[in-house]
Amino acid sequence: MSDPLSAPPADPSQDTGSGTSLLERPETREQAAEPGDHERFAHYVRKEKIMESALSGKPVIALCGKVWVPGRDPSKFPVCPVCKEIYDGLREPQDGEGDSGK
Secondary structure: OOOOOOOOOOOHHHOOOOOOOOOOOOOOOOOOOOOOHHHHOEOOOOHHHHHHHHHHOOOEEOOOOOEEOOOOOHHHOOEOHHHHHHHOOOOOOOOOOOOOOO
């Protein structure tokens, strides 16, 4: 009977699968948005909607579709890549107010 507290094999090729290993991958700057990432960005919203929200407390909808009541300084956060892409004309707005004349 083998000792259950013995050290794992020193040679990884002889690993029996009973241990754990660390898989390292390079980090990239441009990654897909994950849940909660909307909170890390400043978003594009129509100016009149921001004024309306400031007066009424009503939530706004960003170009990317995020719904929230603005209350922080957007200059302290990077611009949402999805909002920027839409603003630059690469995607259709998701705020429900796209140009109907196009």
